[in-house]
Amino acid sequence: MVKKKSQKESFEPQILVFCCNWCSYAGADLAGVSRFQYPPNIRIVRVMCSGRVEPIFILNAFKNGIDGVLITGCHIGDCHYISGNEYAQVRMEHLKKLLKSLGIEEDRFRLHWISASEGKQFAELITDFTDSVKRLGESKIPKKLGLIELESC
């Protein structure tokens, strides 16, 4: 029993984070500039707007065995492209239901708004999210290694 627990603790999840170029990516930068420390489990993919994120990307990530996915963007009303984050919100609500029906735990996926001045909040968010994914343990889907391929078209 005891052993199992410590195994769980040493588990380092792999987490994918989408950041929009204008707010949350800047918030992540500010966390750095201010040296707010957070767990090194996340890998950020930069997109121009949270409205770019397609649900299929998240499914793809889980299919590859990634343990958690976090989508971040500007606060509602602050989107650089006016309403991109509103579309993201709608899509991700739908996606949540789908993930549930696929048996993927709710806590593995989150949508959160971070402004360019919220460096601290970004660090806190990552710490909190990493913790909650850690608590869930490894994703049930075995990890797959990727290939470097060229687009065929």
Add this chain to the structure above:
Amino acid sequence: MSKKMHSSVLVVGGGISGIQASLDLTELGFKVYLVERKTTIGGTMAQLDKTFPTLDCSLCILAPKMVEVYRNPNIELLTYSYVKNIKGSHGDYTVKVIKKPRYVDSSRCKGCGDCSTICPVRGLPSEFNAHLSTHAAAHISFPSSVPPIYHIDDSKCLYLNYGICGLCAKNCSADAIDFTQKPENIELNVGAIIIATGYEQEYPEFYEKLEGSNPNVLSSMQFERLLSANGPTGGELMRLDDKKHPHSIAFLQCVGSRDFHHPECKKYCSSICCMSSAKQAIITKEHSPDTECFIFNTEIRAKGKNFYEFIVKSKEEYGVNYVNGRVSMVKENPDNGKLILYYEDINRGVVETKEVDMAVLASALFPNKAYYQFLDCLDVGHNELGYVNDEGIAACEEGYIYFTGYSRKPKDIPTAVAEGSACAARISEKLYPVRFQNIKEIEYPPEKPIMVDEDPRVGVLVCQCGINIAGTVDTADVVDYIASLPYVAHAEENMYSCSSDSQEQIKEMIKEHNLNRFIVASCTPRTHEPLFQNTLREAGLNPFLFELVNIRDQDSWVHQNEPEKATQKAKDLIRMYLGKVVNLRPLKKIKVPVEQACLVIGGGITGIVSAHNLANQGFDVYIVEKKASLGGNAIDFIDLYDISLHKRDILNYINDLKNNPNVHILTNSTIQDIYGFVGNYKVKVQSGDDNRNIEDFKVGTIIVATGTYQSQTERWKDAFEKHSNRVMTQNELENLEDTEIPGFNDATIILCVDQRADEFNQGDSVKTYCSNICCKVALKNIEKLLAVNPNAHIHVLYRELQFSDLNAETLWRELRRKVSFERYRSIDEILINSNKKHFHIKYNNIGAECEVEFNSDLIILATPAMPSRGTAELSKMLKVPTTKDGFFLEAHVKLRPIDFATDGIFLCGGAHWPKWIDESITQAYGAAGRAAMLMVKGEVETEGITSQVTPEKCIGCGRCAEICPYNAIEMVETIKQMGLYTITEKKAHIIDAVCKGCGACAAECPLGAIDQKHFSKFQIKKQIDLLTGIDLKACQKG
């Protein structure tokens, strides 16, 4: 007039207004010298946490503009500098600027902060944090400072003062510390000057009677910093002495302003404090809903678009308490450390006290010292309000010198932004013959074509950033790993990838290893991507064949104690981005031609001013006006009130327009149809009295200047019926000749009729907003009525007076002696009956706390200003949005007040929101300048990163077109012959010139028929695939 004219402009002050003016000027073809007294640009706005009324994060929207200034090759940024003297006259000035030494070599400083970390001199008050925190002698104002360069405070530096220490120089691996720097004398030749020196606020200590030295009494700027996520407490709201959360906060309005008795007080209203306090109270409530907020005020002034509703929201949704009364004294309660406020409750007419944990002084804002030095420099004086006087402004403008932002008069951010654009437009009107003479266009070598079957050859440069990255991440290990990955032709590390010698190194690498893709792993693409992209262009590669991987801000700096994991993260990130880079395609920015003509919709003063400015800059202008003549509402006024423009000026402008062959005036005309996009709008106008002339023409840009009208009321209908000629709106009175006004001995002006609906103003046609202008129009009407009958008794029934204009306070105090201003609580309590002596009025007076009744012969009503009729139809035609009240909705409330989100269309004046004529004129110039920026080159460049449609997959559902915020997608119908059948097909088509590249459509398309260039489905999928690791064997090709 063969006088010399310089194609350069001096902008003094790098706050938001100066930034806006500078950016616009370069687009209009002028070189800009931006001189800023501080070490960074950004001004006050950079210090704000959020902005009203949208609660936008201030720095989020400002920082991109600051970076834009920094990168603009045609803006020479002179920070930590001041203007010593100015000689010359319009078109030809010689300016002496002194650049103070930073003791840090700006070409070497990498902004890492190592100098500051080691500096032993601590405890200097931070100006950025309004003295709420301290910094070292070597420091940077705030993390996103522009330029991102440190500086050493020479008043405290040990080395500079005593020749000891010098630790920073030893600790700086970039060798950037230079103690030998001396003040530099710089001489500039410019054709015009913009003054945007901004404002200042006293620290609370200045207000002794308000216990200003108490640590829990803060100025409004200090409180702003306290709320701010990048402030002294990281956004945690606490008392600075005992670190406890305050349970009650008082905001004290009008501290040190609107006061004619005390010489140290300002005689005007600072114009923004009521809104700012409401905003701060709301943010406080969002931080901790239990904290009680009290705003002590004489009256709340919410001047701006839907600002009044913001105040109502603060009361109703957030429970902010407004106390009608001015605080005269604050004392600390020695028993519990709380603050006791002494004030008069105006509503109840009693002196009261209140205990709170914290007090915020919304104290007077005023031009800073630099401003007065500047006035001396220009040899112009100021008035008793402390602002440049009218003669001074006239003389300056004659000499192509313009004041903007707070240095012109108190105003909020959007007004300052519009004014910055306006100054640029006015200068462009003067200097247009010499435009583009000093503008740098960079020449690049021809681009190497990338063949479809050509394998990617990627170069990777890993930056050590001194020890900023290498101190945590094992960069050598990263390079080894990356070099082993497929398609990586070459990988190496270096000390500072962003330094200028590194750029040469990158070019060499590209040549030597025949690279066709490149990755730099260093800091953030938000600031550095353009630099490297530029290097790629110089090396003959398409700039989009590049990715910047952030292993500093998002890796080494945030995992300082976990070097192994940070190294692993760097490897993973570079690998993921490699997956993207090998699949990148070269992108082109296409140039689309722009018709050098502008359509101005509306022939009122705003339309006239816009048209006049554009015509003088050499553009074709079409003015379309519904009525039979130009001039609109304002031209009927007896004269324009409290602005520097006169009626004859407007008439002269109209004459100029009539005589200009490039101006086409279409009166009695309505727009039938507009279609197209930026640069290419086709317009159909129906004109002539009855003969139904149709005119078609093409324009590149459109300015909407449709103005407002004043509505009629249903209130007191029965009473008004009998003497209907004795009841009129304020506008109607203005339009009457003196002789046409029915005789009167007693006249009553009723303000806030059918507007500012809250608990006191109910009804179907009642507006929730405040029209902002009625109170000041009332002043003008009082003068008019008194001119007709100097002995008349005039009542002004009001709720709260909304004139926060510079002169309004003085004008009002003047008139208050001649007429009676009477405050009522609820419009429903005003009873009006008709009688033989015309009208009998009865209402409840606040202050006197009793019912007042009197007879009156004339009633003038301040009903709401409404968006001009036809606004809804026009908004459909232009495909631009309107607000719930029907006014046009600008692209961004704060920073793009006169643009629409749709490129090429602009708005000004009442079409945006009811406003005083001078502000309308400012917006008119601003809109003209923004339109000119697009037209001046005759072409616009599209974004490289746009969306693209695969027509075979598109089923024409139109979802993409529906959600595109920029109307960049049109559904094109094509007719197809399929055997016997003719079918019409709809396909989405992206208008590249309009697409902003957010990629929302790509995510929305249910069939995957749209993809975003540079962020394609495949590219992102590859990044995700490679996150977990790489199967190297499978990667090896057959």
